[in-house]
């Protein structure tokens with residue numbers, strides 16, 4: 606069974622996947638920490654969406670902003686305290702995560718306040734109607750396991766509109782100039798195919814939410830992308846079952862932040 610987090614790691618760097626799989630099971634802890642941080646982000650965004658339901662058409666833009674931010678600080682503080690205790694991370698690291706999430710949240714609140722204000726005035730409706738329009742019925746972090754595909758993993762969010770399922774993955778990485786990163790598309794098509802098996806419903810399109818720029822970008826689930834996923838699954842199996850060692854690909858952008866940079870690059874200047 607191949608997890609979607611393994612697909613993500615393989616797409617970041619096949620060598621990194623190989624090293625973690627074969628050498629360092631302790632790095633699993635980082636995977637769980639990253640998942641926990643992502644869950645905090647999802648909870649905060651969900652809270653903003655719920656706050657939209659309480660908006661009134663007569664509210665000023667400032668009132669709307671204040672309302673959307675309601676209780677976010679408390680939720681964030683308590684979630685980060687739990688994170689700190691569970692994963693024994695330093696105060697500095699907690700502060701860094703907090704600042705990052707607060708910056709993203711403020712940006713999102715600014716944009717959603719403008720959109721909500723405009724939508725309420727145009728439609729002469731309160732927040733609960735606008736929320737339905739902006740945010741369809743959704744399931745969060747829905748875990749699916751499929752024996753035929755031999756994949757297990759959870760999708761950050763699945764939106765359901767008119768009986769159709771739309772997988773959404775939330776990314777806080779920098780987006781490309783246009784479209785989505787290949788790695789994000791491969792991860793999303795894995796989610797889409799799991800959804801198809803689970804709900805017996807074809808998925809034609811999914812989305813990546815790049816939260817840093819508050820932008821949703823579509824990914825068409827075409828045959829080329831599906832074939833790309835099967836190729837990746839085959840290569841991951843080769844590493845897991847036949848101990849094939851992938852080549853080291855030097856990419857200062859990725860290697861510079863990688864746990865294994867010393868192993869791959871030793872004292873090479875570009876990677877110290």
Ligand code: SF4
Pocket residue numbers: 617618619620621622624853854855856859860861863864865866867869870
């Ligand atoms: S240091 Fe670079 S090549 Fe080595 S595992 Fe990390 S990302 Fe891959």
